[in-house]
Amino acid sequence: MRIGYYPGCSLQSSAREYDLAARLVARHLGVQLVDIPDWNCCGASAAHSTDPFLAVALPARNLVLASEMGLDITVPCAACYHRLRMAQRELAHDRDLGRKVAEVLGRPYRGTVRIYSLLETITGIGLEQLAAQIVRPLKGLRVACYYGCLLVRPPGIGCDDPENPESMDRLIETTKAETVSWGYKNECCGGALVFGAREAAFRLARDILRNATGAGAHAIVCACPLCQSNLDLRQGQVNKMFGTNFAVPIFYFPQLLGLAMGLNPRDLGLTTHFVDPQRALKVVGG
Amino acid sequence: MPRIGVFVCWCGSNIGGVLDCPELARVAGSFPGVVFSTDYKYVCSDPGQNLIVESIRKHGLDRVVVASCSPRLHEETFRQALRRAGLNPYFLEMANLREHCSWVHPDAQEAAQRKAIDLVRRAVAKAALLEPLSPGRIPVIKRCLVIGGGIAGIQAALDVADAGLEVLLVEREPTIGGNMVKLDKTFPTLDCSACISTPKMVAVAQHPGIKLYTYAEVEEVSGYIGNFKVRIRQKARYVDHSKCTGCGTCWTKCPTSVPDEFNMGLGERAAIYIPFPQAVPNKPVIDAAHCRQLIKGKCGICAKHCPAEAIDYKQRDEVFEVEVGAIVVATGFGLFQWEKVYGEYGYGRYPDVITGLAFERLVNAAGPTGGKIQRPSDGKEPKTVVFIQCVGSRDEAKGKEYCSRVCCMYTAKHAHQVLEKIPGAQVYVFYIDVRTFGKGYEEFYRRVQDEGAVYIRGRVSKVYQDGTKLIVRGADTLLGEPVEIAADMVVLATGVVPSAGAQDVARMIGVSVDKDGFFQEAHPKLRPVETHTGGIFLAGACQGPKDIPDTVSQASGAGGKVCALLLKDELETSPMVARVNEALCTGCLACREVCPYRAIQAVTITERLPGQPPRERVVARVTEGLCQGCGSCTVACRAGAVDLKGFTNEQLLAEVDALCL
């Protein structure tokens, strides 16, 4: 399978391991990720809080590039996925806007590109096919699958049920790891507020960490660089702010999948986490 | 040539103040066919009517035009006058000079006068073409079908039967009683629901005028008011009720157990069962989907133990037809399927999040817990109970915009029951508005607050399981604060929807439903128990969410309507119905497609043309008992074979011509 790949800005720096793991796992599963040449930032929350035109125009350029490639696209970052899908919906509702964007870019906007989240693309391979690739079962590892907001909301845009998403759980269960049932799988991590309202953001992160560990999880699995960085990179700051002592590793889902497929932990970026996953992985002989 | 008389009414100054009535009468006298014309102060008064009667006699009039007010007001009055004069009452035509002319054009007298002349000319032109009409008479079958054996159907059946009429009551479940008999207590009086409904169930079974068919369904309805044909399917019970004594040996011996519908799945029953101990009839049926003998052909335990040898695994469904004169639809309600759409409350994954109706069974002494309020998950007594109102009501996003009416009150009742049965219990009720619309309801709500129920104004956004607790995340909008409660049990006030299969019943009997699937009444204020189809009446929650008093009132209303209909020997039907000229009809049946009343049927006639062998062909025929006279068919007919009596093509064209002169 060949599919266009939109990594997004975070995956080039703070979420480098997500990019590494995504590319590596995809290759091993026979999915050829073709980078959208010359892609640009989707604008994230900054654009839609500032200017409605930019909020659509920035993602639209990427959709134009993708349609020129003639490929559908897959998007690892939940926020980018959300923005691209929202822009596409907006453009479908407002033809005029599409014309304006095309006019400024000097390229036609067609709106035919289908946008998938990486989670959808990987689960779309088929759970049985995936299970067949598992050579190093993660038996004994208990994880909380965390979907956050933008992967599943709003309805019609998100790629799974907004209230009880389960696709990641089913995917992770193919590795023989155990998934816990918990109440915060679709709560907001507050990542968008780290710079604007830091305390609020950390409080949300704390609640998620507390609920996951309360449910017996050794680790959290996610599909969003913002969530990962707010929960992992900021975990120390969260502990400091609230006097807690969480040490919960936060994985990207392809990292765990890759590990179970027998891929090299270093190649999957498992050495660059703030909270070292080694201890959690010890239960599976990691 | 007809002899037309024209009577121009002044209506005091209402018409006479704007129009020159004597002049109008004079002009009318010159219209073709008019042999007499006059004006009079008040034609509708007794002397005015007498003037008409006398003029008919004196001048040999055979058509009458009254130029006065709206025919919607006095058409019937003047028809009676014609009848008194020995004339066919349908030889009357009116010109509406008051509502459509003098009252709306008081400042344009000239134009009004010209218009009035046109209006009278139109009426005269139509009058010249009027035909004698007489209402049809149809016999009435003095038997009533009631569909649904809940409290509405029971009440309607009893009322009709008490009037000496025969009633067939058809219920699809193995027992009558419906939803009401599942309830523990009834608000606001807290009397025991079973205690007040089971005597009525028994009364139905014992009434000599009522034939009860349980475990049966109506399959087809045809015919029309006074003369319906109904096909009923008696589902196989696999138990011969003429032999069965209801001793109960079979269900104690049956090795199969399945979730018990009557207890909302909270308990279990055998494959051969009665739904509950006071069921009527008090004899079991075999649930074919779960019986080992019927599925695998191996078991036969109930047959072996039955002392009456009543078990008959070879029993088949029976289908039979009956004729009835009236039908009462009382198919009741079902619960909104919250598990399908309320993901934020867990999609039904958490065992301790239950519906109000399940709570009724939990708290009922005859229920699965013997009346102890226990958590379905671990059987423990909940200390903190949260009630969430408007689940599937007033929720446009979940497809239900309407208020279900009963939830506020039953939730208040549940809150009371928790506080009464569990010492030290904490009860929280999340609400949006508390609607206590009935007698004694507001007082009951206040009593429950006095007892300690905490009402929080706000909708719950999320419920999730955290260990053994359910975390309920809501808001107190009066304080403007979010609220979180760790609850042991959550009871959802699930909304009321039409019962499953109501749509099929509606289609079968040709009655429309509203956008939410409830049966559509003929008029929301003034004809709340009738439907647009003559002879079919509505009772209870099938027409819209209702509490028990309203349901019973409406059922008695429907019963009264049925009696008024069936106590007549014959029905008079409006003569203004469609007719088919079979000689012109090509049998395309385009007319049948547009008829809202299924009043047009295809019949085969044998045509004998001179010099040709007889030939069979299909033509359309109007069933006058069903036709309501809209005339849609007349336009659909490409051959011009269908016409509407009282509004014929010829008459309408003559009216148009007269107006455009």
Place this chain on the structure above:
Amino acid sequence: MLLGGKDKPDPAFLEAVVRASGQKTLAHCYQCGKCTAGCPTTFAMDYKPNQIIRMLQLGRKEEVLGSRTIWVCTACFTCSTRCPCNIDVAQVMDSLRVIARREGKTRLGKDVVLFNDLFLLSVRRNGRVFESGLVLSFNLRRKTFFRDAELGKFMFARGKLRFTPDRPRGVRELARLFARAEERVEE
């Protein structure tokens, strides 16, 4: 007139917000508070989301635009997902942020606005967000130089920080998009 407002009701404001956020109507809101109940950041808000909708219904422009609420909304769409009246509350908040910014009413949202501006500046210059540059300039502007210093060291050590942005060739196209956006605002 309605009592209690700090400023004169402005019905045109309601209409502008309804239009900008693509809502059918806000009139159906019956204040059930489900938005507030599910909102993750109410603790940091001065007015709760349902109160914002109420104030909008009444056209209380100054209070709405001056609220802290619109700046601590994370745009997580929980409210929009659950609103029984089909109001897309998150989209409404978005439109309020845009209007507040355009009208310079950002007193309680300075950090958010600063971050967003720097973010877009980075996109405008580089086509993509140059994360290290963004964080650095944000902390410089806020004079909180060392706030995330320890994280910076850590990230650098793990190859998560880059010192040069990479620039897509399409930067010129993007510049046109930005210019167009500015024209629209002036319109």
Place this chain on the structure above:
Amino acid sequence: MSINENVVVNANVWEPKIVAFLCNWCSYAGADLAGVSRLKYPANIRIVRVPCSSRVNPQFILRALQRGADGVLVAGCHPGDCHYVTGNYFTRRRLTLFKSLLEFVGFEPERLKVRWVSAAEAGRFAETVKEMVEEIKLLGPNRRLQDSML
């Protein structure tokens, strides 16, 4: 005031004549209510009562236009509120088609108006008449379909 004057005086001032087919249950009752409420509207309209708007055969409309009517109004219950359940849906379908047919053969479609007027909408009825009279005054007399022109 005498009838002769009335007829003669305005003979050379053209006033449009509009034939209206009103359903008995809603629109005719609405027109009655306009009278009861003493609303005023131009006297150019002549009402024919029909049981349901679906009784109106396009042939009637054509006949009115051929015989000198300058406009035709067909009014019935609002869709969904038909006294005969579904009659006005047929009206809507038929007359939409008929109107485009009129347009196709080169006739001004504005001369045919289909309106939904309930028994309570006296104001709407009066407004409809006013509006229609004004519109048809702008169009001028109907010559295209009159018998004399055929």
